[in-house]
Amino acid sequence: MNKFSFDLAATDGRARTGTIHTPRGEIRTPAFMPVGTAATVKAMLPGSVRETGADILLGNTYHLMLRPTAERIAALGGLHKFMNWDRPILTDSGGFQVMSLSDLRKLTEEGVTFKSHIDGSKHTLSPERSMEIQELLGSDIVMCFDECPALPADRDRIGRSMELSMRWAARSRAAFGDRPGYALFGIQQGGLEEDLRGQSAEALREIGFEGYAVGGLAVGEGQEAMFGCLDYAPEQLPADKPRYLMGVGKPDDIVGAVARGIDMMDCVLPSRSGRTGQVFTRHGVLNIKNARHQNDPRPLDEDCTCPACRGYSRAYLHHVFRAQEMISSMLLTWHNLHYYQQLMSGMREAIAAGTFEAWQADFHAARAQRDIDPL
Amino acid sequence: MNKFSFDLAATDGRARTGTIHTPRGEIRTPAFMPVGTAATVKAMLPGSVRETGADILLGNTYHLMLRPTAERIAALGGLHKFMNWDRPILTDSGGFQVMSLSDLRKLTEEGVTFKSHIDGSKHTLSPERSMEIQELLGSDIVMCFDECPALPADRDRIGRSMELSMRWAARSRAAFGDRPGYALFGIQQGGLEEDLRGQSAEALREIGFEGYAVGGLAVGEGQEAMFGCLDYAPEQLPADKPRYLMGVGKPDDIVGAVARGIDMMDCVLPSRSGRTGQVFTRHGVLNIKNARHQNDPRPLDEDCTCPACRGYSRAYLHHVFRAQEMISSMLLTWHNLHYYQQLMSGMREAIAAGTFEAWQADFHAARAQRDIDPL
Numbered sequence: 001m002n003k004f005s006f007d008l009a010a011t012d013g014r015a016r017t018g019t020i021h022t023p024r025g026e027i028r029t030p031a032f033m034p035v036g037t038a039a040t041v042k043a044m045l046p047g048s049v050r051e052t053g054a055d056i057l058l059g060n061t062y063h064l065m066l067r068p069t070a071e072r073i074a075a076l077g078g079l080h081k082f083m084n085w086d087r088p089i090l091t092d093s094g095g096f097q098v099m100s101l102s103d104l105r106k107l108t109e110e111g112v113t114f115k116s117h118i119d120g121s122k123h124t125l126s127p128e129r130s131m132e133i134q135e136l137l138g139s140d141i142v143m144c145f146d147e148c149p150a151l152p153a154d155r156d157r158i159g160r161s162m163e164l165s166m167r168w169a170a171r172s173r174a175a176f177g178d179r180p181g182y183a184l185f186g187i188q189q190g191g192l193e194e195d196l197r198g199q200s201a202e203a204l205r206e207i208g209f210e211g212y213a214v215g216g217l218a219v220g221e222g223q224e225a226m227f228g229c230l231d232y233a234p235e236q237l238p239a240d241k242p243r244y245l246m247g248v249g250k251p252d253d254i255v256g257a258v259a260r261g262i263d264m265m266d267c268v269l270p271s272r273s274g275r276t277g278q279v280f281t282r283h284g285v286l287n288i289k290n291a292r293h294q295n296d297p298r299p300l301d302e303d304c305t306c307p308a309c310r311g312y313s314r315a316y317l318h319h320v321f322r323a324q325e326m327i328s329s330m331l332l333t334w335h336n337l338h339y340y341q342q343l344m345s346g347m348r349e350a351i352a353a354g355t356f357e358a359w360q361a362d363f364h365a366a367r368a369q370r371d372i373d374p375l
Numbered sequence: 376m377n378k379f380s381f382d383l384a385a386t387d388g389r390a391r392t393g394t395i396h397t398p399r400g401e402i403r404t405p406a407f408m409p410v411g412t413a414a415t416v417k418a419m420l421p422g423s424v425r426e427t428g429a430d431i432l433l434g435n436t437y438h439l440m441l442r443p444t445a446e447r448i449a450a451l452g453g454l455h456k457f458m459n460w461d462r463p464i465l466t467d468s469g470g471f472q473v474m475s476l477s478d479l480r481k482l483t484e485e486g487v488t489f490k491s492h493i494d495g496s497k498h499t500l501s502p503e504r505s506m507e508i509q510e511l512l513g514s515d516i517v518m519c520f521d522e523c524p525a526l527p528a529d530r531d532r533i534g535r536s537m538e539l540s541m542r543w544a545a546r547s548r549a550a551f552g553d554r555p556g557y558a559l560f561g562i563q564q565g566g567l568e569e570d571l572r573g574q575s576a577e578a579l580r581e582i583g584f585e586g587y588a589v590g591g592l593a594v595g596e597g598q599e600a601m602f603g604c605l606d607y608a609p610e611q612l613p614a615d616k617p618r619y620l621m622g623v624g625k626p627d628d629i630v631g632a633v634a635r636g637i638d639m640m641d642c643v644l645p646s647r648s649g650r651t652g653q654v655f656t657r658h659g660v661l662n663i664k665n666a667r668h669q670n671d672p673r674p675l676d677e678d679c680t681c682p683a684c685r686g687y688s689r690a691y692l693h694h695v696f697r698a699q700e701m702i703s704s705m706l707l708t709w710h711n712l713h714y715y716q717q718l719m720s721g722m723r724e725a726i727a728a729g730t731f732e733a734w735q736a737d738f739h740a741a742r743a744q745r746d747i748d749p750l
Contacts, residue, residue: 040695040702045682068669068694076672076690084686294443297451307420311459315451319443320415326701327415 004140004183004210006242010352014235014261017351020211020242022140023181024080025087027055029242030258030351032344033090033266034337038063039073039083042271043329044337046085052306052334053341056141057085058266061094061133062101065123066116070136078138090141090266092246093130093172093187096148107147109164127171135179143213144172146187151221158191165189165215166203173207183210185244188237191216192229201236211242214262218247227256234261251280251343255363258347259356270340274333277321281339282366288332292374293318306338307331379515379558379585381617385727389610389636392726395586395617397515398556399455400462402430404617405633405726407719408465408641409712413438414448414458417646418704419712421460427681427709428716431463431516433641436508437472440498441491445511453513465516465641467621468505468547468562471523482522484539502546510554518588519547521562526596533566540564540590541578548582558585560619563612566591567604576611586617589637593622602631609636626655626718630738633722634731645715649708652696656714657741663707667749668693681713682706 006029008018020027034041034049036057041049049057059079064070073082080086095112098105102114102123111126130145146165149157169186176184186204190196204212214233217226226248234243244264245257254265270280277288281301286293288300296314304310308317308331320328343363350359381404383393395402409416409424411432416424424432434454439445448457455461470487473480477489477498486501505520521540524533544561551559561579565571579587589608592601601623609618619639620632629640645655652663656676661668663675671689679685683692683706695703718738725734 038695038698038700039691040700043701043705045702045705046686047682067698068690072670072690075670076688082688082691082694084691295447295450307422311421313451313457315443315447316414316457316459319457320413323413323442325413325415326418326704327420329701330418330420330705 003181006211006240008240010354012351012354012356013259015259015347015351015356016261016263017348018263020088022088022183024140025055027088027264028345028348029263030344030347031055031264032254032340033058033264034271034340035060035266035268036083036085036089037268038067039079041333041337043274043326043333044271046083048334049085049337050087052337053345054087054337056088056090059089059091059137059139060097061091061130061137062097062125064091064137065094065125065133066118066121070133074136074138080138088140089138091134091137091139091143093143093145094125094133095130095145096247098125099148109167111145127168128175131172131175135176139182141183141185141211142176143185144169144187144209146189146215148189148216148219149191151191151216151219151225153191155191155193155196158189158193159196162189162191162196162200166200169204170207173209185209185211185213185242187213187215187246188233189216192221192225194229194232197229197233198236201233205238209241211244211264212237213244213246215246217245218249218253223253223256226253227260230257230260230262251340252364252367254340254343255347255360258351259360270336271333274336275329277328277332279332280336281371282363283369283371284367286371288314288317288321288328290318296375298372298375300335304335304338304342306335308335378555381586381615383615385729387726387729387731388634390634390722390726390731391636391638392723393638395463397463397558399515400430402463402639403720403723404638405629405719405722406430406639407629407715408433408639409646409715410435410641410643411458411460411464412643413442414454416708416712418649418701418708419646421458423709424460424712425462427712428720429712431465432460434464434466434512434514435472436466436469436505436512437476437500439466439512440469440500440508441493441496445508449511449513455513463515464513466509466512466514466518468518468520469500469508470505470520471622473500474523484542486520502543503550506547506550510551514557516558516560516586517551518560519544519562519584521564521590523564523591523594524566526566526591526594526600528566530566530568530571533564533568534571537564537566537571537575541575544579545582548584560584560586560588560617562588562590562621563608564591567596567600569604569607572604572608573611576608580613584616586619586639587612588619588621590621592620593624593628598628598631601628602635605632605635605637626715627739627742629715629718630722630735633726634735645711646708649711650704652703652707654707655711656746657738658744658746659742661746663689663692663696663703665693671750673747673750675710679710679713679717681710683710
């Protein structure tokens with residue numbers, strides 16, 4: 001199998017499970033993609049990320065183009081070799097982070113000029129340059145260059161932005177060219193407006209992509225509004241291609257998105273939370289810096305098989321967090337990524353078995369119990 | 376084998392190789408002990424420390440008594456269980472770090488009172504309290520509580536300090552009591568004065584210990600003065616017990632100490648250097664933050680089998696160091712600890728084979744080549 005394809009194996013309600021085939025390996029869906037911003041999933045070795053069950057990582061075009069630069073990574077053999085991860089990588093287009101991180105942006109029909117948040121140097125991103133960078137990186141799944149307005153925004157602004165993104169999607173497709181084994185994903189925009197989402201989906205279908213993302217969500221609209229949009233947006237996109245919800249999310253966001261027909265997600269939350277002491281378990285969220293854990297000999301989760309839970313007490317994890325030791329970030333990030341991947345594999349099994357509704361009820365019931373009582 | 380013992384297997388000149396047997400496992404000598412100050416070898420998981428070849432870790436009484444406290448660690452099952460390291464642990468007595476880190480110290484015949492550098496709380500250390508803390512931690516090799524004057528110091532000050540340390544050594548021995556399977560090591564003092572070192576060794580022999588440390592070196596006297604002292608100090612100590620040189624050192628310090636009859640060493644250098652970008656290879660020292668590595672596809676050392684050298688280019692390691700990513704500390708610490716343990720195993724083999732002089736010539740010749748040329 002040397003080309004990019006998607007097999008849908010089973011559906012349960014609107015939820016789907018299947019496999020994305022790529023020359024670098026299979027991606028089991030629904031899939032959660034850990035974020036490796038600067039060519040590393042923070043506080044993790046790539047082999048450990050794989051051990052958590054990840055089939056694919058996400059890399060950030062914006063960060064990598066600034067440092068160490070896409071040209072340097074290409075000269076060193078591409079991002080996979082550079083960061084020692086031989087499985088699939090998806091890269092974003094850089095557009096979202098230009099808007100959230102850089103200084104002195106100027107947006108035109110052509111693209112965006114901006115100054116680096118690292119050293120103030122001036123750069124340009126356009127559909128053509130974004131495609132070039134993502135090819136230099138060697139990304140397996142390339143994202144169209146788009147514009148993503150923050151919500152709330154008025155309908156007129158959202159409509160004009162969506163139309164610009166659709167013109168950029170066509171330019172991205174043209175610039176990407178014919179690259180067997182690699183995929184280009186279109187990104188649906190249109191905010192929370194069902195008709196604009198529909199127009200965007202139609203425009204993307206006409207261009208034709210190997211996969212489709214629901215963009216412009218998880219930008220401050222809240223879970224209820226996001227789920228409202230996901231009640232129609234995924235089904236506006238082709239059923240025979242992967243559907244990717246960008247930048248989502250918390251565990252219950254992810255479960256709700258999968259229930260609404262999403263196949264792929266990414267989020268910094270499990271890794272970032274690992275560095276701030278926030279821990280995800282089937283009983284919800286706990287914060288390891290809380291004094292209640294100081295003398296607690298129990299693991300984060302008795303049933304978890306990650307190295308943090310197999311080898312260490314809450315008391316130890318509390319101690320190393322307080323002492324600002326790196327092992328705190330290393331173990332908590334590992335645990336959180338493991339938890340997220342367990343969540344995905346549980347959903348995949350339940351969807352395949354046709355028991356996803358019962359699985360969701362169990363998921364919510366376990367969270368409602370909240371963390372175990374202090375000793 | 377359920378008791379503490381030392382088998383000397385071979386000597387080559389003054390250099391020795393052998394095995395320390397403990398209920399928690401064997402320690403191959405000459406041994407290098409990575410430092411796990413606050414119940415973690417910084418930036419490493421314990422399993423990874425073991426993979427580098429370490430048979431034993433060092434823990435710091437001063438840090439652990441302040442946070443999370445020895446009593447808390449004891450209640451949680453001891454330091455081994457707390458930090459997930461089931462092999463031998465040596466703890467220092469706390470005396471050295473009280474002098475170097477704490478505030479408002481007051482030294483009397485009884486012991487030392489001081490304020491914590493973390494929160495200003497007041498604490499006392501004495502021979503009896505140090506023994507109690509090290510027992511609470513569950514340390515396999517306990518160090519006598521001593522006083523270590525900074526060098527240079529005048530002979531009179533060094534003599535009085537040594538005599539105090541010898542009285543404290545007797546009190547440490549009495550407080551330690553009879554604990555089969557655990558060892559108490561005496562610490563020779565006396566600065567750079569051969570006769571004072573001899574008197575100290577005599578006093579320690581009379582008390583009787585399971586091992587003997589050469590203390591009071593690597594405190595600013597320089598390598599030449601240290602080697603001068605090591606030309607006589609180890610041989611003043613019993614030949615049938617392990618000899619431990621505290622807080623040493625750079626690779627060439629370690630080789631010179633082994634050549635002078637030292638069996639055990641510890642130092643923060645490989646782990647601390649890993650966090651500051653300083654890398655040890657058989658060709659000496661390199662600094663990964665140097666721009667010459669920015670485009671270099673080669674590993675730190677072509678012949679090294681550590682994960683940093685097997686999976687990553689100098690260019691990658693340069694990038695993640697510059698980007699302040701944790702993986703930089705993780706990989707460089709692993710490499711440095713691996714290098715140190717390879718150094719020890721090379722010396723053990725050479726001493727056993729009676730080829731240590733040739734081994735030393737090779738060691739110095741490889742370092743004289745310095746790092747590989749830039750591309």
